[in-house]
Amino acid sequence: MAQSHSSSINYFGSANKVVYEGKDSTNPLAFKYYNPQEVIGGKTLKEHLRFSIAYWHTFTADGTDVFGAATMQRPWDHYKGMDLAKMRVEAAFEMFEKLDAPFFAFHDRDIAPEGSTLKETNQNLDMIMGMIKDYMRNSGVKLLWNTANMFTNPRFVHGAATSCNADVFAYAAAQVKKGLETAKELGAENYVFWGGREGYETLLNTDLKFELDNLARFMHMAVDYAKEIGYTGQFLIEPKPKEPTTHQYDTDAATTIAFLKQYGLDNHFKLNLEANHATLAGHTFEHELRMARVHGLLGSVDANQGHPLLGWDTDEFPTDLYSTTLAMYEILQNGGLGSGGLNFDAKVRRSSFEPDDLIYAHIAGMDAFARGLKVAHKLIEDRVFEDVIQHRYRSFTEGIGLEIIEGRANFHTLEQYALNHKSIKNESGRQEKLKAILNQYILEV
Amino acid sequence: MAQSHSSSINYFGSANKVVYEGKDSTNPLAFKYYNPQEVIGGKTLKEHLRFSIAYWHTFTADGTDVFGAATMQRPWDHYKGMDLAKMRVEAAFEMFEKLDAPFFAFHDRDIAPEGSTLKETNQNLDMIMGMIKDYMRNSGVKLLWNTANMFTNPRFVHGAATSCNADVFAYAAAQVKKGLETAKELGAENYVFWGGREGYETLLNTDLKFELDNLARFMHMAVDYAKEIGYTGQFLIEPKPKEPTTHQYDTDAATTIAFLKQYGLDNHFKLNLEANHATLAGHTFEHELRMARVHGLLGSVDANQGHPLLGWDTDEFPTDLYSTTLAMYEILQNGGLGSGGLNFDAKVRRSSFEPDDLIYAHIAGMDAFARGLKVAHKLIEDRVFEDVIQHRYRSFTEGIGLEIIEGRANFHTLEQYALNHKSIKNESGRQEKLKAILNQYILEV
Amino acid sequence: MAQSHSSSINYFGSANKVVYEGKDSTNPLAFKYYNPQEVIGGKTLKEHLRFSIAYWHTFTADGTDVFGAATMQRPWDHYKGMDLAKMRVEAAFEMFEKLDAPFFAFHDRDIAPEGSTLKETNQNLDMIMGMIKDYMRNSGVKLLWNTANMFTNPRFVHGAATSCNADVFAYAAAQVKKGLETAKELGAENYVFWGGREGYETLLNTDLKFELDNLARFMHMAVDYAKEIGYTGQFLIEPKPKEPTTHQYDTDAATTIAFLKQYGLDNHFKLNLEANHATLAGHTFEHELRMARVHGLLGSVDANQGHPLLGWDTDEFPTDLYSTTLAMYEILQNGGLGSGGLNFDAKVRRSSFEPDDLIYAHIAGMDAFARGLKVAHKLIEDRVFEDVIQHRYRSFTEGIGLEIIEGRANFHTLEQYALNHKSIKNESGRQEKLKAILNQYILEV
Amino acid sequence: MAQSHSSSINYFGSANKVVYEGKDSTNPLAFKYYNPQEVIGGKTLKEHLRFSIAYWHTFTADGTDVFGAATMQRPWDHYKGMDLAKMRVEAAFEMFEKLDAPFFAFHDRDIAPEGSTLKETNQNLDMIMGMIKDYMRNSGVKLLWNTANMFTNPRFVHGAATSCNADVFAYAAAQVKKGLETAKELGAENYVFWGGREGYETLLNTDLKFELDNLARFMHMAVDYAKEIGYTGQFLIEPKPKEPTTHQYDTDAATTIAFLKQYGLDNHFKLNLEANHATLAGHTFEHELRMARVHGLLGSVDANQGHPLLGWDTDEFPTDLYSTTLAMYEILQNGGLGSGGLNFDAKVRRSSFEPDDLIYAHIAGMDAFARGLKVAHKLIEDRVFEDVIQHRYRSFTEGIGLEIIEGRANFHTLEQYALNHKSIKNESGRQEKLKAILNQYILEV
Numbered sequence A, B, C, D: 001m002a003q004s005h006s007s008s009i010n011y012f013g014s015a016n017k018v019v020y021e022g023k024d025s026t027n028p029l030a031f032k033y034y035n036p037q038e039v040i041g042g043k044t045l046k047e048h049l050r051f052s053i054a055y056w057h058t059f060t061a062d063g064t065d066v067f068g069a070a071t072m073q074r075p076w077d078h079y080k081g082m083d084l085a086k087m088r089v090e091a092a093f094e095m096f097e098k099l100d101a102p103f104f105a106f107h108d109r110d111i112a113p114e115g116s117t118l119k120e121t122n123q124n125l126d127m128i129m130g131m132i133k134d135y136m137r138n139s140g141v142k143l144l145w146n147t148a149n150m151f152t153n154p155r156f157v158h159g160a161a162t163s164c165n166a167d168v169f170a171y172a173a174a175q176v177k178k179g180l181e182t183a184k185e186l187g188a189e190n191y192v193f194w195g196g197r198e199g200y201e202t203l204l205n206t207d208l209k210f211e212l213d214n215l216a217r218f219m220h221m222a223v224d225y226a227k228e229i230g231y232t233g234q235f236l237i238e239p240k241p242k243e244p245t246t247h248q249y250d251t252d253a254a255t256t257i258a259f260l261k262q263y264g265l266d267n268h269f270k271l272n273l274e275a276n277h278a279t280l281a282g283h284t285f286e287h288e289l290r291m292a293r294v295h296g297l298l299g300s301v302d303a304n305q306g307h308p309l310l311g312w313d314t315d316e317f318p319t320d321l322y323s324t325t326l327a328m329y330e331i332l333q334n335g336g337l338g339s340g341g342l343n344f345d346a347k348v349r350r351s352s353f354e355p356d357d358l359i360y361a362h363i364a365g366m367d368a369f370a371r372g373l374k375v376a377h378k379l380i381e382d383r384v385f386e387d388v389i390q391h392r393y394r395s396f397t398e399g400i401g402l403e404i405i406e407g408r409a410n411f412h413t414l415e416q417y418a419l420n421h422k423s424i425k426n427e428s429g430r431q432e433k434l435k436a437i438l439n440q441y442i443l444e445v
């Protein structure tokens, strides 16, 4: 039986359960900042952060890149097919336990290999799902979200829901149908769409409008089917501006919001925002979070980071304390992520190919977000930016400013005011001072 | 009297009226491809292209850059204040005539200097407007659009409609009120908003939601006021992703569409799309045009180009034939630009400081767009891409594809189809072949 | 026997020998601008352009990308191991003949698979080399260059000559030793080094100086060994700024020149410059060519192009006529490429997966460079830019300018001149006018 | 008398002398991390960091940007011409004292306005120099470096030493001659060249080789003249890749090294490296420092930072602790900067327009570098990266590795080794673990 098997094998041998040892620990296999049970603002760090481990990068990625073959050394490498799939489940739950991770996330094809027919593929899925369900029950680990891989197989070369080939649309529909059934079966808190190859290579051969219409049709069908089967998890859509296609349709938060509104989908979807996709789109991570937040559409987070000097999706483990702090600031201001979580959509570098690197990398990311949470919480508690902002916009709380806000002003009254009002006095935005304060909070919290 | 004056001075001495001499001409002051009276697809090139000259870059820009002082040598340099403003009007209409340009465009502060009070500023505006109105009547040149400069004066350091200072909002309102009156007075075919400093420097001191709300309030007031005074020109909004602010709110077409929909403004506004802003946002120019087109929101075009290796708004005169061809393709497919036009929002390089460079540069741009129009027209006439696309998406014209399009499919029927349908056959997208054809059309039309 | 085999199979069935049909041809499998036998400036186009086909992209690439599996449909797909290697040779020479390509280029691992030991790998190589030698003799096709793939195999995860592991350095040495023997055996006109993984991921674990020293040691050994075996082809080094490593050592032309000079290698190496690597480094292609040219180090060219909006090496077939024109301008000014050539280091898009796309793509690239050659030749013949430049710098042909050039000036004489010389008069750089002329030449040559 | 004047005026009224109050201080006008007298590794922080204030950004910049007019509010704004120049000197030395800054740096035109002739300009310079010399003597503040502004005046529109106009070359020579005399007179520890407009806009009108030759000629003349007058400060050259020209000749460290070696200038120059220029060139700041360091050419530092998402030189005050830490790591490994220093080539944001912002910004930068120094010092003391690197490259300390390093290996011996050596075992690069350690050091030092 798989579960008993699990207790005997030790995939990540050198690492015992990773525990919190505090900021002075020199143990590379301990948390320095992430103390899951520590309470801050009425919730434990574990409840705040809702960490999730990405099945694909952690259990299936092999280190292949455009110029090189697999480098990753994994204890399950010598298995194949369904045996390999099963070993990965064991390894995954061993890691979830060692890292005390409350959630995980997967694409359908991460957990089980394709068969020679769709039917066989679904049977493979069913078998592994059964195994996963047992492990989930025994471990208490939950599924943050699942999604469908509709980009690896060559059938998706021109996209899935936006393919020029109706057969591909149909196949994708069957795949998402199964995905929603999986979500219901495993109690996934969310179901995610990310662009995959929903985009275009060149407008010379592309009917953009047709493809956007089809993408919306597809999503409406998904919403309908979820309703039909009583799946009540949150639908999420994950923006990305480019890669793999030259131009991905769900470019960034604002573009995706435009799409959702255009097609009447904004009541059914929220956004799953990834740090690296934000920067590829020319935005900071916190901008994307803020944008979604102010539209009431912040759903979940793919917690990683890009390299500021590289033009592609490097999906690095998040270690930048500025980014984790400002991300947690937005999340706290949002009242948390609801059914969402912080999913490590991050891969160890190709040159970090030993199994322990997976542990080191997650510790690095979890500690960085734990620190970010504490800093953000203290910033909010001290109303550092809130007071600055309240003071900065105070002219809108009285007089002409209040008239504007309350809809009592118009171009006539405003012109009259401007004509009579001699001089305008602005105040410094104080950016440098605020950055120094942020540094001090990061260092001293 | 200014007008008679005009006939005696000759600001662009070496250039007579620029005429079409055809592709073999070696006269640098002649058109090689732009023959205004040539008819193509039932309209003259002049009617198709609706060229507009930008007052700011051409008559007021002095070549200052971040590292250097003014270089431009202009015959009107020795004038000051209102005298300078008047000389510029004369020079402008001389150039419009020499280039046979049907339109021009300006910011309020381009045509008349600020006075010491808003009242005086408006008086300055009125005086020059009167002069411009005469010149317009005499020359037949029309105003494509006007707009308000709400970014140069330090009062706009934190934005205009999105300033944290209510006094600035009021001032901006007064300025746009006057702008709409100007538009009505001069018969402007459009009224443009471009971001200016409507954006933010850092989220640390910014209430993004508040600022977006105010931006929308401002635009609604503008719509109301236009209605009140009976100004019926088209409102346009011009996206740009960054610069001058770190993050401009009207980032790109999709972001602006999201904003317009969010705030119920999409019936009142269309987009004025600039080539250089498209590329700064990570999109091709044609992508932005397509995006606006499929939303029915393509209003007008700022015709320039960026440098693909420089990360700021270089606003170069458009000479890239690929870009002009694909832009004209979108415009023709849109049935033209309606009340919009091709406005040269382009500046001669700082090192092209002689008056004749202004003529050379406009010729370069007008010829490039004329060639682009001809190529695009022939591509459409020959249905080069249309046939490719029709064939490529043909699976949606029958069977399961048609069911999808007509709303008769759902996840059940599609899964059934996918389970029964053995193999999926895709066809090449033929990108390289299409690019070779595009080259041949550009060269041989 | 392989050769006879070749004549019976037809890998690229729909394409006969591609012939020149001229600019009005609508045959997608004909040249529109590349007439190999056409003479221009005393040489045929074939002699000028020295086209080379890249074995890797064309015969071994399968369309895999970071997010997807192989898409390419190749007639030789069903073979494996050495059989596959042989089929590819047949297909390759069929294509060389169909395209009338005078050269090809390969990495060692492109032509023959690795064995289980280095010895076996070398035996595999020897076998295929023998076959290739026969084909070369029969066809007259020559080897532009060969190189060693020292980046795909996981042993090179930390680099080859710059690996932190001495065993890897040794392995790489053995591989290049064999490569030089191959070059001699097949009469390769050049031997190429391109960075592969010679770079670093993070300075946190890197001894940059040590690695650069080792890189130089390695190259000196290669130079020594070539001398020893009497291989007299030209050594080339191909710069690239990033990808696969975060920071490649041979970043761009200037960096590589600094390296060659620093380590006394500049007499032994020239540069192989790739268009897409130039733009990734923030330079235009023509800048890199010019930089190498003025240092007497322009060796050969990898003819492709990047996507201006994508931040990675897209290696697209070259179709941009501006780029091909300005590249050919540099090459003609260099007196040609000597032993170098124009190697199509370009891959068909993943969605251009049919065999014919390989033909279409090469036609697109060959036509674009042929047109570029003709335009550049005419520009030089007419001294378009030469006259501009001669006039622009004329102040250095007499007076104080000549004193400067001839070394007769110093800060004393120059200060004296400046103090006495009242006003400085500059002239416009005329960039817009020159771009319009370039457009006219591209269109009308 | 100016000096007594100085004691009576108080330009930065709200700020007294900024003192170190430690990490828990909430006083925005105090240092939290920079304790000038604190000793670390045998030197005070003041001696380690050698902070310098940039005259231009701090005392002359007015907040103008491409889209807007001056915003800066300065107590000396109401003065003009030479009076303004004098007030700035007073204000400068008040600030140097308040910040306890040991150094400053200027361009010639920062300190004194141009006159109507070069002679008058030099007289202006002489007058202010006299005043500065007094202030320097009284305050003990020293001149880190001076340089010549050869980019603002329109005469330099086509460059200075690389201008196509010999008169401009002569003028620039006169200006640098005066600059070297100034350096000698004021005891400048270094004399800096930064590119200014030494670059090109388009190759279409540029003789790149001619311009590079002239640039070298110019620098040799400067070296000769310094020798002649006995100026013994260090010559520095500051790379930048683009802006203001499209392509700056001194692109980055490696390019500049190539130039210096090519023209025999490498014994006379070191590099002045700026953080923001590094990132514009596609490198990290620490890469540029390392590159210069391993060539023995690390001279001085322009301490600022760019915005990772903006494509131009934002010259922000340095607050990123990762960057300051890794920069100080390189500087400590270099044994310090010698005659160089950390010059804040940084400007307050246009929206930080109040005088106090200048103080806040310098505190932010000084604290960030002080913290970076402490972290770097501890990292080195603990041999964190040194031990990793020593272990990582250990295979080169014996056997075949040692043979390679000692020059006893060649392709024969290496091939023999590789053929006999069965398997290659690499070890993980441990990037994620190292980044987590770096975070811990930054937070806990």
Ligand SMILES: [Co+2]
Pocket: A194, A238, A274, A302, A345
């Ligand atoms: Co993601």
Ligand SMILES: [Co+2]
Pocket: A274, A276, A277, A313, A314, A315, A345
């Ligand atoms: Co990603």
Ligand SMILES: [Co+2]
Pocket: B194, B238, B274, B302, B345
């Ligand atoms: Co514009």
Ligand SMILES: [Co+2]
Pocket: B274, B276, B277, B313, B314, B315, B345
């Ligand atoms: Co622009």
Ligand SMILES: [Co+2]
Pocket: C194, C238, C274, C302, C345
């Ligand atoms: Co290449």
Ligand SMILES: [Co+2]
Pocket: C274, C276, C277, C313, C314, C315, C345
């Ligand atoms: Co490449």
Ligand SMILES: [Co+2]
Pocket: D194, D238, D274, D302, D345
């Ligand atoms: Co600097």
Ligand SMILES: [Co+2]
Pocket: D274, D276, D277, D313, D314, D315, D345
């Ligand atoms: Co800078």
